[in-house]
Structures are given as structure tokens and as C-alpha cells.
Amino acid sequence: ETGVTQSPTHLIKTRGQQVTLRCSSQSGHNTVSWYQQALGQGPQFIFQYYREEENGRGNFPPRFSGLQFPNYSSELNVNALELDDSALYLCASRGQGALAGELFFGEGSRLTVL
Amino acid sequence: GESVGLHLPTLSVQEGDNSIINCAYSNSASDYFIWYKQESGKGPQFIIDIRSNMDKRQGQRVTVLLNKTVKHLSLQIAATQPGDSAVYFCAERTSGSRLTFGEGTQLTVNP
Numbered sequence: 001e002t003g004v005t006q007s008p009t010h011l012i013k014t015r016g017q018q019v020t021l022r023c024s025s026q027s028g029h030n031t032v033s034w035y036q037q038a039l040g041q042g043p044q045f046i047f048q049y050y051r052e053e054e055n056g057r058g059n060f061p062p063r064f065s066g067l068q069f070p071n072y073s074s075e076l077n078v079n080a081l082e083l084d085d086s087a088l089y090l091c092a093s094r095g096q097g098a099l100a101g102e103l104f105f106g107e108g109s110r111l112t113v114l
Numbered sequence: 115g116e117s118v119g120l121h122l123p124t125l126s127v128q129e130g131d132n133s134i135i136n137c138a139y140s141n142s143a144s145d146y147f148i149w150y151k152q153e154s155g156k157g158p159q160f161i162i163d164i165r166s167n168m169d170k171r172q173g174q175r176v177t178v179l180l181n182k183t184v185k186h187l188s189l190q191i192a193a194t195q196p197g198d199s200a201v202y203f204c205a206e207r208t209s210g211s212r213l214t215f216g217e218g219t220q221l222t223v224n225p
Contacts, residue, residue, distance in 0.1 A: 002157070031211065042203050042215030043158065056210050090157050101148030101205065101213065105157030 003029075006091050006106035014114050018079045021109045023091030025072040030096060032074045033103065034066060037088040049074060078111075086113045126222045133194045135219045137187040137204035144206040148213065149178060149189045153200045161189070161202075191221075199223045 003026035013019050025032055031050045035043035045058035049068035063079040072093070078085055088110050092103035127133045139147070145166040150158035164171045164178045164187075171178050177190040187204050201218040208214045 002159075004157075033211070033213075035215075040217075042205075042217050045212050045214070048211055056212050058212065092157070099146070099163060101146065101163045101207070102160055103158075103213075105159070107155065107157050 002026075002104040002106065004091060004093055004104050004106035006089075006109050008109055009107070010110045010112075012112045012114060013081050015081055015083060017081050017113075018077065019081060019111060021076040021078075021089050021091075021111070023074045023076070023093075023106055025074070025091070025093035026095070026104065027072055028095050029072060029093035029104070031094050031098075032068055032072075033092045034074075034076045035090040035092065036060075037090055037108070039087070043090055046076070081113045083113050086111060123217070124220045124222070126224060127194050129194060129196060129223055129225050131194055133189075133191040133198070133221060133223075135189045135191075135202050135204075135221065137189075137216055139185050139187060139204070139206050139216075141206060141208055141214075142182075142185065144208055144214075146207040147178070147180060147187050148205045148207075149176075149187075150203045150205060150215075151198075151200045152203065152218070158203060194221075194223050196223045196225060 005024045007022050033048040034046040037043040048056040052068045065077045068074040088108040090108045092105045148163040149161040152158045162173045175192045179188045203218045205213040205215045
């Protein structure tokens, strides 16, 4: 519906493991942002990529990293998982010239860390 | 620090009534504000936005009001329908394209 698809939809990891979450944006959407949403809270900005380069980062440690590819797909990688990393991870994209709030969100990847 | 919060965590209204969802923000430098709707199991959906040089903006059945004097934002939904039931978030642009979201208000529309 939004043109943004995320995978996997759910996954379970154990503490210390690494995870890669994937996002596919609409064609032409060259800005992608990743957000972490804990249960019952609003999304928190992790970082943003524009034309394959990170151009903004929130208060997240370096073990959160990302990649953006020329085909409008992107990845969020989290190393050394901690219990508090359990959350819904949202990918959002927007097109060139769109306002900052005109984001198209995917349905998220729900990560559970045991 | 910077924060965006909501006055009420839940709001229950009757179908057909008007709904008002409130939001307080603390960063006076924020220049752009957005309301999102998030239904269960889905990502947030853009509803309406407003720049800081405006105090009111209307969309289809929705109106956003901005009071910079008291750092207050509100979303008004006219003739609320069951399909409006969701969590509503306000968000502010704090720098560049970074958005800071509030904690959300759960709107329940009773038939």
C-alpha cells in the first residue's frame, strides 16, 4: 500500500547475536530513514541515508549501522544484540523534494531478543 | 532535552463526534510539525503537517492547530468514524530531516 516493504516481519534472536533487517522503497525514493519503536511508544530516529550515504543519526550506538543500495533497497544491521533492542523497526522513505514529514513507512520488522 | 509529549494517552469518542488530540513540544526551534496515524500492525501514516509560520491548516476532515506561544499542537478530526480508531502521534522536525515523535494517543471510536 505504501510501496515500502520490510523483511522479515518477525524474528527472534538471542543476546549477543547480530541481525540484518531489509527494506525496499518505492522507485525514486532516494531518502530512507530507520526508526525503532518500543512497545507503547513513538518511533525513535536511528539514522537516515540519502544516495547511499548516511546523512543524519539519532542517539544510537555504532553497533547500529546501515546500508543503502542504488536499487532503492536498504539494510539495518545491529551487532551484539541486547535485550533492550527488542522493538519494531520501521523503514521510511520519501521522494526527492518531498517534505520531511511526507514519509512512507513500511509495516516494520518486529525483533525479539531473548 | 528535546521532547514531544501528549497530554492524554487515551481518548474515547462516539461515532460522529469531533475528536481533539493534543500534543506539547519543548523545542522552540522546531519549524515543522506532523501528525501520523498508526493502526495496529502497520507503520505510521502521514495525516497532515504544518510549518511554524502557520497557526492552522485544514485537510479532509482534519485540522491541525499550532500555538507557538505555549508550544502546543492539536489535531481535530471532524465526524469521527470507526476507521479513525488508531494511535495518533505528533512529530516535530528537530534538525535536518530528523523527526522526533511523541508517545502517542490511542483514539477509540465507539459506534
